[in-house]
Structures are given as structure tokens and as C-alpha cells.
Amino acid sequence: MPNALYLIVAALAASFVLGLLSPKRCGIAYAITLVTLAFMAWVSAGWLWAFVVGGAQPVEILTAGALPPYAINLRMGRAEAAMTLLINLTGLLSALYLKESLFKLGHRGMAVLLVAIMAFCGIVLTRDLFNLFVFFELAAISTAGLILLSEDDRALSAGFKYLIVSQFVSTFLLIGILFAYHATGTLNIDTMATSARLLQVGAQGFTLAFFLMFIALVTELKPFPANGWALDIYESAHPAYSAIFSAAAATASLYAVDKLLLIGGASWYPMASGIGILTFLAANLFALPQSNDRRLLGYSSVAQIGLILVVLGQRDLLGESTSFIAIGLLVSHAVAKAGLYWLSGLVQKRNLIDWAALRGHPFLVFAFITFVAMLTSLPPFPGFYAKWELVRMLAGGGRLALLALILVGALIEAGYLFRWFGYILKREPPTEAVSGEVHKLVPVFVAVLAGWALGYLWGDLSGTGRHNLLLALPLVFAVGFLLLDWLPAWVKNTLAITGMVAFFFLTYTEYDPLRLIFALIFLIGGAITLLASYDAHGRRIGFYPAAMLMVAGMVMLVRAKDSFEFFAAWELLTIGSYFLILRGKHSEPHALSYLLFSLGGAFLILAGFAIAAQGVAPFPISALGQVAPSLAPWVFVLLATGFMTKTAAIGLHIWLPGAHAEAETDVSPMVSGILLKAGLFGLFVLLMTMGKQQLYGIELTHVLLWIAAFTALLGNLMAVFQEDAKRLLAYSSIGQMGYALFGLALMNHLGWLMALMFVINHYIYKSMLFLSVGGVAKRTGTREMYRMGGLIRLMPLSFIAVLIGIIAVSGVPPLSGFGGRWIFYNAILASDYRMPMVIIFLAGPVAFLYLFRLIHSIFLGQLKDELRRVKEAPFWIVLPQMLYVGLLLAFALVPGLVLRRVDSYLNLFFPEGGLHWEGFEITSDYGYWNPVAIMIVVAVIFVSLFAWLLFVNRRAQKVKQFNIVFSAERPYRPETTHFAWNFFAPYRKALGFLVQPYATNFWGTLTDILHTAGDLARRLYDGNGQSYAFHFLVFVVVVFGMGL
Amino acid sequence: MQFDWMKIPYSLLTLFIVVNFGMILTAFIAKIAARVGRRNGIRIWQNYADLIKSYGSRSSITHGAMFYLAPVFRLTGGVGLLLFVPTIYGSSMFSNLSFAGDLILALYFVFFGTLGMALGAAESGHPHAAIGVSRGLSQVTTSELPLALAVYSVALQYHTLSVTAIVAAQQGGFEHWTLFTNPLAVAAAMLAFLGSMMRPPFDVVLAPQEIPIGPPTEYHSSYLALMQTNRAIYPIAKIVVYMNLFFGGAGNWPVFFLKVFLIYMVSVFVGVVFPRFRVEQSIRWFLIWAVPLGILSIMLV
């Protein structure tokens, strides 16, 4: 291994040599710079390899031939190797990125850059306090120098503000170091840590000295409120420099604080955590109203570092895992933030909306989303594993308030980052194109690659290899589509369908009956829905990775054995579906609200699992049943709320209508018919394992019952008043999920069976209806139902699908919806709760209203003039509908094929109250039902009467509408009298008050408050360097006061 | 499972009896109403005459498939409802096809005809049809609610959903009828009954052109004939359900005729007393008066 000192020596030698070159030899100087940085990266990489693969031990590097603590020593260990590698690579890539800029500055500018990188390495490596100070000063001066040399004029004032604060900081640091030296007699960090333990308690001088050092180094981490200068730098410096500040400088400073905490010991941890969490929350809040990309990234950087500081401050709890978590978060942050800053250099203008310029470049969009996913700790990136560990251990240690704050901050962060992503895909791209020089693209490319590689690495480090998400077959399959995205859509579609079907047949023996049904819907159901995607032309960039990501998530969810797998799968399906939804033309705000609700729900699930596990890992799902009674109800509440976010229970439902309605034609059935079942699956799992729980004497399943009933009622009611066909179906889904939840919450055998019945039914008919309506919307160019009408003749197949669909949805015999209703009645008879039934009874007939409206307004009534040439929906959209019709009839006829095994499986949970299956007859404790007989009787009567009518009325011919009214001479007028708009006006008069958008207003007000708070509070940063100095001093005094 | 083929002729017999009873009953009631209004009213056989005339006339037009099918849906709904419920208690001959499903089947099958009819009417393209459907559906959401609550209450009371079993539990004297054992449920159900019969004061649904139940303006000739048939069957079928649930069922045909007639008369009398409600008024009325009764009946069972 090359001596780690070469990291410092090489950079210094190179920068001195650069001084020898004549200013004209810029090419050579640039080559020297790159080679030096590459050499440094190689040294770090070599060490990292030796530690990780070769199992090498940390090495002490002595200088001056004397042993520490008498001479300065450096240390190269696993963490140091990783961090220096990170720093050097950032430096190397930034140097590459900075090509023109460095050529303009000449050899001296390059030397400054080299020294900066060297200084960051030095901060990481050194084990001597004063040496740390020297490296910090070097870093500060070279940083200020780089800023001074930035092209943006405003960077000047930012750099000066930075210098002002760093003057204060270095004064405190120096005094702290010297008094600490006086108290302990050493400058060596490790020796000082030992001697500090030996000092008598109340060694006032040392504590104060430590406080000064601590506050100084922490200020380098840009804590709130002493961070105005940092944001100004981030906003104004050249993006490649910002990448260095954000990735490399932060890495170094964090490690320095960590070393310092080694001296201070556990009593300083709470202070670190407190500063960290405050910074994390405040910075995220301030980022919310930002419109400048670089400033927003600055706030995000500050927030991330705050979070890592929290992790460092929790070392007493996290113990060995601290570095896994902290470095996991750190590399995610560093790679992503460097990548984003590099990207920002490609975009010509500074408003977030101008990033829409990236849209024409799929790779850059992919890079962006990779970085955002890393920042928001989504799987399969390192931050995800880190987040999981952190939450698990915080919950295990009972630090729930901190946990809650972290999750709130993370949600806000996801909010502004994904909002930005929405802008990129959906806003009008600016006229300025993205600059596409190769040397600027390479760093971005490397960062993306590094992100995925780190994801793999962290998965590998996370303990058992089983948990490496990037080894999970479904995810690999999904990610594979990224590489195949250049293929035409139909090829990818075939691949996707084949893969899903094949995976099902490879694994179907592994599921219990309940999971088998979900697997069937997710895989085979998904494959059927995908048939509609053959209709798409071209490449359809981005569709298949997203769709397969969602499918992969759902499959992994069903197959999850422990809470980690379950949660990872949950996040995967969430982001996959988010991408899918975002593809819709006008879906930007809806996709965002979907994602935020989903992530919020996911965080609740995360917290629930973590509290349940109490630190145990791995925590099998089945162990939810053994959670301590004092915690169980809380776990129940968290998990149930999380899952109900996905099923859009009332109050948490506002994301659904927009998301489902604005999605593309073939996406709506996927996210509605299939994805919603993931939430139900979660609820199934929850109730199967935890059963009934009481909180303060309230039966929680009873609460669920009420929620479910209101969800069913209000979902249906809101569907009634929609003019938009897809929104109508979306609201109907809310209602249907209410029914399913109701069944589950009944906590009896038939209730669960009913829920399952709804799972299957809803999958079939909602997929079918969304496809039909989507096909119609595609042909007519509108989703407003009152703009349609009379399409029955033009689109007969779609009509048949809708007709069958609405009969099934409404529960009218003989189709399968009736089975659900029948089981429902039997189930409620076995239940003790009676009041919520009233609500759900009311919900039932309301369904007729919207269903009739759907079919009437679209297919019946009068045809609009402009739609006279409309054709039937495309073949590939009709085909799955017809398959669904077949499925629906089959399921109506012989529900036993699917339900029977589940029924007996449910005996495990509720031995009482099952069904008896005898031939075609199904008997419960209360009643009986023979679907085949019903079907035959109805069919016979219907056919006989139809035949009779045909016989007596065989010569009927089709005439124009109003033929009779106007005595066969209807005066032709282009405007029609299709009664469709505000169809249920009287109903709105009577019950409209129930559907006031209370929930929407509530969430809207909440986000408004957050925005306003952020907007008001950020005025704290008034741009005056002296104010920033005041902030710093206030910070010092307040922290000192708190420390007392 | 062995299917008893004899059920088919027996069911047809029931159907035959009920159709005739229905024809005469509606005519009779119309006559009573006329007499109350000091008019002569129709002849008691008038319905037969109308029906034959309608079947006899030949239509040569249709407005489309759903228009064509709507009467079929409608009548299938009526016939099905009748046949899914046992007519005469204790008689296997007139238990019809009730083996196919229980009370819930009957409750939900009610909508089969309604739905088909609404679709057919809507295809005619006449705005009034759509308005009628809009009103009807709006009203039904709350008028059905007390019935559902009452049914739930009754099912809870007898621990069964089987109509036969419910009737069986009411045997042995009229004091065992649900009417007396669970009066609140019956009250709620009867209020719902008023709404579902589309008689005053809840007949605003019919106001525009009286379309959804077979208006002469649109449906004519054989279409109308089918619907007229249904008009004879459907109310009876519905009353049979009520009778079975609340009034002890019927052990033989005379009792059947009497009970059906009396229950039918309830709706007639109420209609004389109240003026017509607007839709939102009737919705409020049901929510304020009928639903609480239903809720009480559930709580007290």
C-alpha cells in the first residue's frame, strides 16, 4: 500500500510544481492537476480495497520519526479510506468538470484546488488537534480562494461573509485547543481522549475549552442559525466548487466533529443531536419556498449534514452501527449533492422550473432521480439502509421524539425534491438547451454509477446478504429495464409480461392461499393489464423501469418475511408507482401529493415496525403478534395509518383522485386495480398478526370500522358529483377500499373473506372500467362525461365492458359483486358493532348514482356532433377488457375456485363462522347462496323474455333519436340536449354538505403554513455578513446557555 | 346437487297466479282511488285489455340495443324477484327457486330491473328520461336505507338470512309476527316501502314524463306490454318480501292475497295524506324520520 501521506505530499508537491510552470502551459498544468488527483484517489481506493477486501488493520502513520503523542501522526483506517476516496473523487471529477474555468485561472488556480482537496484529506487523516486546525485553515483559505475565483460576481460577497465567520470560528477553535492542551498536556486526539477521562469531574477549564472547540467545529457543519454564509456560497459559487463544498468539505468536517466527540465523550452527544435535528428541520423548512436551484441544494446540504450530526450524537445508542449509518447517509448525500451540483452547471438558468431543460435527455433525468432518491433515502441506495438502521435503533432505544422529528424533516425534504422532479418532467422547457460537453457529463455519469454501486455495497454491508435489495430478483428485473430502455415498447412489453408470468409460475408454490391471491393479482393481473400497453408506440422511455419497479415492489411485499423486506418492498412500489403516475399529462401536482402521502405513510410504517421490533433484527412479520402489550396498540395505530394512506382512507384520500385520474390510460388500471391492493395486503398482514388492540380502552378495530364506513360513504358520494369519468372511477375506488377495509375491521371470518372478495372484484372491474373509460377518453379527447354521450353505437365493446363492470360494482346479481355483498351481510351479522353499519348501508345505493351516471353520460343519451366519427377503442385496450369480462363472469359463476382455499386458510385465524362449500351452493351460519343457480335462473328468465320480445317485435329497426317526439321529423340542430352535466343536482342540494373538501382544505392549509413559516423565517438571512456573525455568536451563546 | 325439475312448472304456476292477481289488484286499487275521487274509474279487466292490446300491436322501431333490452331487464327483475322468494310458507310447491339465494339475493335483485330500465330509458336520448333516473336514484339512496336497516335488524333478531327461516320463526299466532316483536324495524321498513312504491308523496321521480316505469311516450307496443306485465308482478313480488319478513308470511293463497292487498293499501293511503315532496325534501324526510327508527330497531334487537 502506498503511504497515506502521499495524499498530502502529492498534492503539495504538485501545487508547488505548478508554480514553476509558465502561465502559458495551461494544458500541462491541467494534466498535472488531473493526474495528481487521480493518484490521490487511487491511493485512497487502494487502502479502501485493502480494508474491505483484504481485511487490513488501521495503520498509524508517524511523522518526524517520533511516536505520538509527541509528533503529529495520521491514521488510515476503513472510514478514513472511504472518506478520502470520496473527497478525492469529488475533487478529481470537479476538476474535470471545471476544465474551462481552470484554464482561465491558470496554474495558480489549479494549485489552490489541489491544496483544498489536500486539506480536506488532511482533516480526515490527522490525529492531532492543532494539525486539524491547520488543515481547517488551509481548507478555509483555499475555499475562500476558490469562491473568489468563481465567475459569479455575487460569490465575492459570499466568500467574504464566509471569511468573517471563519475568523470567529478559528479564534474559538485556537483558544479551545490551547486550553485543552493545557488541561491534558497533549495535542494528540487519542491521548487527549484518554486523559480527559482521567480529569476530575468539574474540570471547568477543560469543559469550557472543549465547548469552544466543539462549537467551532460544529459551525463548520453549517448549523442553524449560523449558516447564512454557507447558503450564499452554495448559491453563488461555481457548481463544481459547490459540489466540493457540499460533498468533500462536509465529509471532512463531519469526521472532524466525530473525532472531537471522541474526546468529549457521551455527555456532549445530546448537544450534537440537538443542534443536528434543529438544523435538519430548519433547513428543510427554509428550502421549501426556494426557487433558486443552487440555494435549494444548499439548504438540502445543510439539512443532510444536520441529520448526520444527529446520528453522531446518537452514538451512545447506535454504538457499532454509527459508522454504518453515518457513512451511509454521508455517501448518499455526497454523491447525490455533488451530482446535482454538476447537473446544475449543465442547466443554463437558475429557477427550479428551468430544469425542465433536462427533459430531452433521458440519462440526465435518470441521473437526477437517482440523486433525489439517494437524498431521500429510498431503496436501494445506502441512505435507505442507514435510515432503516437508524429508525430501528432509535425506536429500540425509546427516542421517539427525535425519531418523529427526523421523519417530519425527511418528509419535507422529499416534498421539495420531488416537486422539483415534477417540474423537470412536466414544465415547459426553457429555450436554452442543456450544455452537453463530455467533460461535464462524465462526472455526472460517474456519480450515478457510484450511487448504484454504493447501493449494492451498503446492501452487502447491511448484514446478511439476503437483505441486499440489488440482489433481489424482482428488483434486478426492474432495474434491467433501465438498460433495455432503448428497445421499442412492444419488445419491452413482451419481456415484461413474460417475466411476470414466468416469475409467478416459478414461485406460486411458495405462497399460502392468501398471499397466492395477492401474487396472482400482482403478477398475472399485472400482466393482463400490461396487454393494454401494446397500444403504445415508440420507445416509451421510462415507462417499463417504473412499471416493473412497482411490480417488483409488490411481489417483494408478498414475499417479505421480515419487516425490513416488507418496508423495502413498500418503498419500491411507492416510487415505482409515483413514476408511473407522473407520466400523465397533467399529473404533476397529483403525483407529488401521492408521493408525499405515500412517503408519510411509509414513515409511519417504518416507525411502527421499528417500535415493534424494539431493536431486534431481523424482525419477522409474524413477530408482530408478540409485541409487548404496552406498545402493541401504538404499533397498530402507526401501521394501520400507514397502510390506510395507501388505501386512501378518508382524510388521507386526497391524493388518489388526481393521481388515478391523470395517469395514462394503461397506468390507471395498474395503480387502481392492482396497486391499491398493496395497502390492503398490509392491513391483512397487520390484522392477521396483531388482531384486536385496545388503546385507552378503545377498540382500535372499531375505530377502523368507522373510518371504513365513512370512507365508503364519502368516497361514493364524491364520485357522484364528478364530471370527469376517471375521477369518478377514482373516487369509486376510495369507496370500494372503504368496503374492503370494513370487512377487515369486522375481525371475523366472513369479514375477511369479504375483503378478499373485494380485492379480487375490485381488481377486475376497476381495471376494466379504467381501461374502457381510458379508451373512450383517448378517442374522444376528453374525460368530461358531459362532452360525450351516445357512444354505445360507436364503441360497443367498451360499452359492454362498462355495463358488465357497473353491474358487478353495484353488487346486483348475478355478477360477482353480489357475492361480495352477500358475504358482507353475513359478516356483519356475526359482528358486535352495529352503528357503523348504518353508514355503510347508506353508501351502498349511492354507488348506483355514480355508476349510472358513468354509463349514461358516456354511452347513452345523445351523440355529440363532433364525436360522430369516433372509432372503437384500440384493439389492445379492448382486449384486456374482454378478458376481464370473461374473468368477471367466471368469478361470478364459481367464486369457490379462488375463495375456497382462502376460506379454509382463514380458519387458522377464525375457526368459527366459515362458509360451507357444497357443490355450487355456499352456506354460511345465516344464509345460503348458489351463484350457478342464480346465474342460470336469471339467464333463463332473461333469455326467454328476450326471445319472446324478439318474437313479437322482430321487425324493429333503429330510428333516430326523438323520432317519436317530433313525429319522425326531428328538426336537426347541432346542439343537443344530453342531460349529463351536474347530473345529480338535487342530490347535491340534499347531501352536498357531506362532500365539502374538508380534508383537502386541511392538508392544503398545513402545507401553506409550512411554506409561510419557511418563507418568513428565511428572512433571518438578510445577506449582511455582519448579521451572519451575529447569528454565529447568538448560536454560541445559546448553545452555551443550553449546555449549562 | 340434484335439481328438482318439478320446481320449474311450480314456479311458472306461481308466476301465473301472481300475474293475474297483480292485474286485478292494480285495477281494483285504481278503481278504489277513482271512487274516492267520485269518478267511475277503470273496469276491473281493463288491465287485461291493455295488455293484450299492447302485445297485439307491432312496433317497427327501436332506439338501440339498450332501449330494446330494457323491458327485458325490467321484467326479468320482477320475475326473478318473485321467484327467488318463497311465496307460500310451508309449501314446497310454492317455495319457487328460493334455493338459489337468501334474503340478500332478493334485496339486491330488486336493482336488476331498475338498472336495466334506467339504461334503456337513457338510451332513448330524451332528457326527461335522464332527469327521471337522476331523481329516482337520488331518492332511492335514502329510501332504501331504512329497509336495509330493518332487514339487518330482522336478520339479527332471527339469526338468519333465510326467508323461509324468518317466516318460520313468525309462525304460531300473529303476536309472533315481526310487526309485533320488532315494531320499530317494521315501521322503518314500511316508510321505506312508501318510497319504493313511487307513490305520493315520493313520486316526483315520475314527474317529468313518467319514463322510468314505462311511459307511453317512449315505450309502446310490445315493449310496453312487457312493462305492464312487470307492473303487475313487481309490486306484488316486493310486497311478498315485506310480508315474509314482517307480517308472518302466508301459509296459503287466501292469506297471501289478503296480506298483499292490505300492505299495498298502506302506500295508497299515505299518498292521499301528503303532498308531493321534492327529491331533497324526501331525502331529508327519510333521514330524519325513517333512518332513526331503523337505527333504534338495530340497537334494541
Add this chain to the structure above:
Amino acid sequence: MVKRLLALLLLAAIGGIFTTLVLGYMPDAELNNTARYYADHTAADIGSANLVTAIVITYRGLDTLGEVTVLFLAAAILGLVLARGRRQVQARRELTPVGELLTTGSRVLVPLIMLLGVYVFVNGHLTPGGGFQGGAVIASGVLLLLLTDPLRQFAHTLIAAVESLAGVFYVAIGLMGLFLAGGFLDNRFLPIGTLGALFSAGAIPIIYTLIGLKVGAEFSVMLSDLSDTEAL
């Protein structure tokens, strides 16, 4: 005024921290562990009579390397910043000539000052002073030249070369310590010699010489860059 009051309040609070430090401070009666080691071992191990020099050059040599780099950075950045403001040779304005006395005096003084500077850093291991002080002295000689003859063209390239070469050699000597002796910046790859002699203490005199040249060059660069800059 509010701002001043706030500043006073904050500084009063910080003054409180400082006061505690002062009041809690007790001078050591004995050298602490680290200082004792230096006192006991420097003479034998390093061979430098000046303990501070021994620490600065060897034990904490890495700090000193960093320190030199700080000046290097400052000079480089200053040079870059002022590059645009540098006045053109042609556009020079005539300056009023400086007094005869100063000119003559400087001609006599500058060599002496330079010599003094060299003396200071060459004897750094024996007497107070060393590379930094010597470098500063040399720079003041340059400063004098600048003052007496502001139009004098300095051989920028020469100074820059001296600066860079000194830096490179410094690093190289550090590496020789790594290869030939106990570690980076170990001075003992040259003989330690007798305590108190000029040629003793291993590589310390060489290092201090290089530092002196480098620091002198760096300050000179800074000063001449500034003096060449156009007033705004």
C-alpha cells in the same frame, strides 16, 4: 444602536466564558508530559538547541508545511485576484522621485537586510528566529526596494521559481525523511552533529533555509503584486 447593544450583550456573554477560563487557569508547576519529552529528548534526538525550532520543523513539521502552504495560497490567490488590476507597463504614470537619501540608503541597506534575513533562518536551530522571521526580513528588504523605486520591475518569474522550487525541495526533504529515516520530515537522514554547531540538527538548517526562501518569496510576491496594482 440596537446592533451595537446586541453586540455588547453577546460579547459580554462570551466575555463571561473567557473570564471563567482566565480565573480557572493555573500555570503548571512542572512541564507536562509532552513538553517534558521535548525538553528531554530534543537535544539527543533532533540536535537542535532551539526547542521551538525542533518542534516547528520536526515534531510538528506537518503543521509548518501547512503553514507554508497557507502563505503559498495567499500569494497565489492574491496574484490571481490582482492580475486583472495590474497596470500596464506603457500606461505608467510618472511618479515623483523619492528622495536621494532614501534611494542611497536603500542601496546600502537592502543587502544588509537580506544578509540579516539569511542569518536568521540559517541559525534557526540555535537561536531565536528561523525561516519565517528570516523570510519576513528578506521580504522587508524587497519592500524597501519597492518603496524607493516603485517602478522597478521585479523578476516575477524568478521569485515564483524560487518560491516553487523551495516548496518542492521542502516536500522532497520531507520524503527523504520518510525513506531514509523514521518518517516524513524526520531530520535525521543527515548527521545530527554537535549541539550548538551551525551544521548540526540534521536537515533542520536546510529546511529552515528553504522555508526562509519560500516565505520571503511569497511575501515578496504579495507585496509586489499589490504595488503593481492600479489604484481604483
Add this chain to the structure above:
Amino acid sequence: MMIHLAMATGFLLILIGFYGALSNRNLLRMIVAFTIADSGVNLVIVAIGYMPGRTAPILDATVKAGDAAARVIDPVPQALVLTAIVIGVGVTALMLAYAYKLYEKKRSLDIAKFTELRG
């Protein structure tokens, strides 16, 4: 006594310097104030290393290598101050360069004029 006096003076200089930096809006005055604070820091550090009754850490005829440990003061703070002074002048030079550039840009040395970045 002497040490405490020097140390207190050092701290006072730091506070005076800070006050100057906080209350003067002129960039050059702020930099001047910081150099005063720097001097204060140096003074504090040297005071920390001082031990009454001992001599400078230089071995010569009076202080022999053998009894150095008992005769000289702590050399470490002095070594550190050397570094600190040089770093301080480096930072000062950099700040001056900034002041020059800022003046070049806005023709003003008033820090309150450089607030285009905020919030």
C-alpha cells in the same frame, strides 16, 4: 499574576476586536479589527505556555540539555503561535484581496451594500 494579566489582556483584545468587527461596516476596518483579535489570541496562547521563573526554551550555556526540563518553559504553545501568526497574516491577505475585489465591483467598502444573496 503576570500571566493572568497577559491572558486577560489577550482576551480583552479578542473582545475588542470582535466588537470592532461587529460594529464597523467598513470592510477594511473589520479586517483591522480581526488582526487585533488575532494578536489577542496569540497573547493568550503565549501566556498559557509561560511558567513563572523559567527561561525561553533554548539550550545554551546556561541551560544544558540535561536540566532543560526543569529550567525552560513549555515550548509547544510557542511553536503553535508561530504557525497561528503566519496563518493569520495569510487570512488577512486573503481578506484584503476580497476587500479590493469587492471595492472594484461596487466601489464601496460598506458590508451592508453586499446583500444581494439572502434568504
Add this chain to the structure above:
Amino acid sequence: MSLLLTAMTLVLCIAMIVAAFVAILGKSLPIAILAAGLVSLVASVLFVILASPDVAMTEAAIGSGLSTFLFFFVLGRVRGGERDGEDEPGSEHG
């Protein structure tokens, strides 16, 4: 001896503090720069008393010497801004 040193220290300290106040409160910028240099210079004398000749030399040469010159060089280039930021009435900046 000790008393003498203490007395000298006291005098030097007072001198420094006075010079420091002159530097930050005085009206004229050149005088402020000179006063700051004086603080350094006095400090270097004090360093000698505190048995730190190395530090004293450095402070004198670099702290008070060179940096004062740096100030003057820059001051000479930005003459127009010498009085910027002083409190004109009505321009108080919070």
C-alpha cells in the same frame, strides 16, 4: 525583578488596550491600521517578557510589520472607500 516585570507587563497591557480602542473607534483608517500594528508591536515586546523570543520576532516582523504594509498597499488602492460604512445619519443598518 518580578515586580518590575509585572509593572512592565501592566504598562504594556494598558498600551495595547488603548491602541486597540484607538484602532476600532478612531475616525481615521490609516491611524486605525497603525494602531493595530502598534498592538502587535507592543505584544511582541510582551512576548519577550514572557520568555518567547521566537514568537516575539515573528510577531514583530510579520504581525506588525508586513501585515501593516499589506494594509497600506490595499488602502492605497481603494482610497475612495475609506469612509464607507460610517454612520451617516439615517442610514443605520440593523
